[in-house]
Amino acid sequence: MAGKKFTNLFKRKGKTGNRAIILIGSLLLGCFFFIATASNVTTRNYDVQVYDTASETIRSPITIENEAETERQRQEAGQQIDDRYTVSAEITKAKTDAVDEIFTAIGQVNDSEKSTDKRVEDIKQLLSESIKEELTDQQIAQLVQIPTEERQVSEKVFKDAMTDFLEDGVKRDEVQQTQEEMRERIGYADVSSTTKEALRSLTSFAIVQNASFDAQATASQKAEARQNVASVMIRAGEVIVQEGQTITNDVYEELKLVGLLNSTRNVLPLIGLVLLITLLTGILTFETIHTTKKNAGTNKSVLLFVFLLICVSVILLKLISVIGSTETHHYLLLPTAVAAVLFRHLLSERFAICYAIVYSILAGVILNDEIPGSLNMEAALYFLFAQLAAVYAIRNVKDKGAMAKALLFLASVQIISVLLFVFFAFEKYTWDVIILYCGFAALSALLTVILVAGILPFAETGFGVLSETKLLMLSKPNHPLLKKILTDAPGTYHHSIMVANLSEAACEAIGANGLLARVGAYYHDLGKTRQPQLFIENQMGRKNPHDHLSPRQSAEIIIRHPYDGAKMLQDNHFPKEIVDMAKQHHGTSLLKFFYYKEKEYNKDVTEDTYRYPGPRPATKEIAVLSICDSVEAAVRSMKEPTQEKIRSLVDSIIKDKLMDGQLDCAPLTMQDLQEIKEAICQALTGIFHSRIEYPDEEKVKEVN
Template sequence: MKNWIHKIKNLLNYTFFKWLLLSIVGLASFLLLFSHVSPDTYNTRLFSVADETIRSPKTITDERLSEAEMERAASEVEEVYQYRPEIMNNRTSLVSSIFEFAQEYNVSTEDEEPQSGQAVTGDMLEQLKNALSEDVSEDVTGSIDDETFNRLLAASDQGLEDAKGITIDQVERVMQDPFKQEEAAAKQEEAAEYIAQFSMSDDLKEAAMDLARFAVVENNIYDPEQTEARVAQAIESVEPVQILEGQVIVQKGYLIDRDVYRQLEALGLTTSETSFEPYIGLTLFSLLIVLILYFHFSTWKISEDTKRLYLVLVSIIFLLSLGLMKAAELIRELEVLQVGYLFPAAMAPMLLKSMINTRVALIIAMLQAFCASIIFNDMMTGSVNVDVSLYFLFSGLAGILFLSDHRRRTHLLRAGLFVSAANMIFLFAVTLIESGSFSAMDYTLFAVFAVISGVLSSILTIGLLPLFESGFGILSTMKLVELSNPNHPLLKKILTEAPGTYHHSVMVANLAEAGCEAIGANGLLARVGCYYHDIGKTKRPHYFIENQISGYNPHDHLDPQTSRDIIISHAKDGADMLRKHKMPAEFIDIAEQHHGTTLLKFFYFKAKEKGLEPDEESYRYAGPKPRTKEAAVISVADSVEAAVRSMKDPTSEKIKKLVDSIIKDRLQDGQFNECDITLKQLETLKKVFCETLNGIFHSRIEYPEFKKEERKKEA
């Protein structure tokens, strides 16, 4: 697979390759999700029998039932009436005015009873009516018979005064309590009946009773504004009647009556017309997936070759996850409740965190959660399952979180167990919040699904990780830990054949790891790479000073050119040995690049001393120069460790000057020109290297016993 990818990438530049692969991902996502958004069609006719159970694919408002509920609520609102006590005062004032005008125009003179035979003339009646019309706002003359006015005009002043008091008292008594229009007639008769009980002339009594009937009117007045406000409030408080997503509209074998058919029409399930809205939405969703991946890889500051490799890896894992979701649909035929909870949702995020980084894992966890909400939609096309989406997202985040230390494969299994527990807590929390009516069997099934999902995620991750690592040449953290095992054949070879080189490599590894972690590079890669960077020295171990125990140096008996060839060849020999053992490309690069194109000064100046006039280029390593931060740090750490180890009585000041001179020499020699290490990071390396070397080569106390032995030997 790795060779196949390499051939393709040679044919295509990165930009074209990126868009081609992202287009494939977007198209594949569209096709895998297509069946889950395509609207269902049913053979439904009015008054026919349903061939299958039909559920609502979405949540809508039932307009007809909602309007009926609003009308019912409005009809139940009682009319608002407002008691107006001032009406009684107005009516009694009006009655008082009528009696007063009657006193002014009646037939009797002051304090005299009318004489027998003295009649009310037409002029008197006309004067009274004109006076009432001018001074009283209400149309009194049109509401009261002329006979009543004649009776008032025929009465004496004292009789009118007494009748006025009685009439006003009865009107006040009747109108002191609120009553509506429909009760007014009864109240009028009640007032008249009370007046009839008093002693006065029959004509005056009849007049007083007529005036009482006229004066008594409703005092509990209908308030249309308040009534309308209450009706509006009642209508507003009515919750719209909704047809919920997943609600059964009609059961299989039941009659499709008018009400059911109306609901099917509202849901668009009675028409054969195709709606393109779901497909447009799915297209936008697929485009969103492509854009998220595009912007992530566009802003990622790594080499194009690495981007290309990671893009292929992310695409395959994402589409693999979608494919497994589609395969899980087969279980739905068994009508298992919420089969999405069984899916290993943490698998893809755990794989990507193990092989790439946390950020990529988070992105894929988010994207697959969105896709799961469409795929596991409980067989309701065109809908989304929010609970499953949150479950996938939560499970993926738990997998990333609990895989914080992924240097051993056993940690993957442990992370899977933690994911199972997190899944279970999440499911129970959601079901309890929603107050779902689940049985004990349902809760047990949820718990089993949660455990299976977490454990299956870790098992699949453990199984697929070696496949992807070998197929794509991914050097994961766990792979690095495995390669750091001292029992590895190449490390055993260094330890047994070149023990000094092995010790030197371990010391360089300590320096390089500390330096890389300080500048944000891969410290573990630098450490393990250091273990193998000098593997080429095992070909001629005794030609390197760290392996010369007896003090015999074979270079003392060789010419500078031969010594040069032996020393320089160890970088190429090491790379060849690593390739032969199919070691990671990063290790091969470190072996070739850890000396860059530096000058082999010792033998170059030795050749000069012998008068050979050597060519400087021939005494330089073949390179290439370091191309990664890790290789650059290792190249400096290798030289620094060897130089400090050769110092006599190293002090902090000496170490600081030496480190500074080595880094400055490499910088002036252009050894860092092909990697993206900065001057600020080089300053950080100086500080870290000095601190680490001071800890390694600190001064030790000379014990008295050893001093006595030395004195004896001298004596």
């Protein structure tokens, strides 16, 4: 029983059947999207061990910090910092002052007649106790032997060298080394060897430890060095190991860190993917329902074609992602805008734009080189710009000039998109690569235009879709049938133009297809061209032939014109929607004039004799055409149409059709009828607005 109800759901015509197909199709489409994109958001697990050879190039699926490597590098940075020492200025000053004191004392005891020992004793008397404790008699004796003429130079040489070494700092384990360095430096002085030996003997007194280990400064420098080491990051998409390389311990740890060795998959990305696909399919579902609601003629075969075309487009994306990486930019060759343009012509421009957005987001996911958590924004924006440009540009596929302009515009947009990302990229591209990518984009535009021009006519014919392009072609004044109406029935032509204007305005007011109503109005009275002189708008002041015909004969001629017109439209292979508008615009209404004329002498006459066979208007557009047809004819017969008269007339015509049941089959609400009334009145007010009455030439002359 349940299965039978389910089957009947698809057999239903109208909104319920289409909506069921749309919902089930959306569910299947969502499942297809999930299958196509699941590998792009989840990580792949590898069964490898240390020292194995990588069978393929493995990239990191995520961006994560390698904490162990970061800590190792920070330890190395800290170890490279030398210990910090504090140089004691007090020790440096004390030694400098002591040497000054020694050389001053030697200068004061300069009596050369005294013995060396006596002079040593005199000098010791002048020195402080601390110096005498550190300085031996032998060292003083050697200093006393320095010739008077070299004493000043030797003092300067010694003090300069000592100051340089002490200010640099002398560590405990560097005292002897520093003393030796100072002795070597003294050896370069321009003094006698005796003086050099005397100065060298004083080196052990002058050079002492004056630099002590500074634990706090050392720790601070090491901490700063550690902080200056940036965190070692493994970026999403970064190559961890190349194909054919050996998996070392470090590589194995990185694979483990990024989760490529974990057998338990993270379900959170899949949950996120389900939410994304739900949103995308929800957009498509809403727009499809909205489009089929607005275009009542949308059949199930069109919906099936849309479903299959979306699937094929996504499969092409997946193939491109599987064949090679996005670094080759082969996706630039895809004529992705074909589907969007076909949807614009088969369904609506709004649906095509929504599809373009959805498809571009899917492209960003699928073309991410299977790096979870990343989107290929370059590909997504390229596809979005290409599709929007194509939807805007490719309109009339049968106009070669328009298609050439569309190709030029589409190629320009796609090439600009390529250059945009090339110039934004940090990677430097060579000119031959840039030209290659632009060639890809131009070739993609050419393929798009060719495929649309080849597929769209067959799709429109095969699915019986009345596209905007086809309606625009039928609305051209140079169409043979419109020329026929103009030449054979000029009054009818003018009437049709006026009805078309009213119908389009009224349909747009209620959300119906205004362009369809306009084109249908152009051809709704085509049948009058069979006998144009029998219709009053074409008599142009001539005698009315109906004066010489019986009411029944006149009625037969007039009642036949909707069906003659429908037959002529069918013979010229017009869309069913236009044929129905010609056939149904009078519905089963009554020819009141001839009916009451016969009733004057034949009381037994029935209304059925003077009613159109029908059928009654079945769509919003035909119902609006029926109302506007009656309104235009009635207003044209008014001598002085005013706003009040026009509003009253429109209201009475709508009420009369309601009471006669002519609108029973049309999906119109009372609110729709009110909006139709307002739109018609507003349009007629603009047509029949009051004008200034200019005086004639004779009156002007009299005034002057």
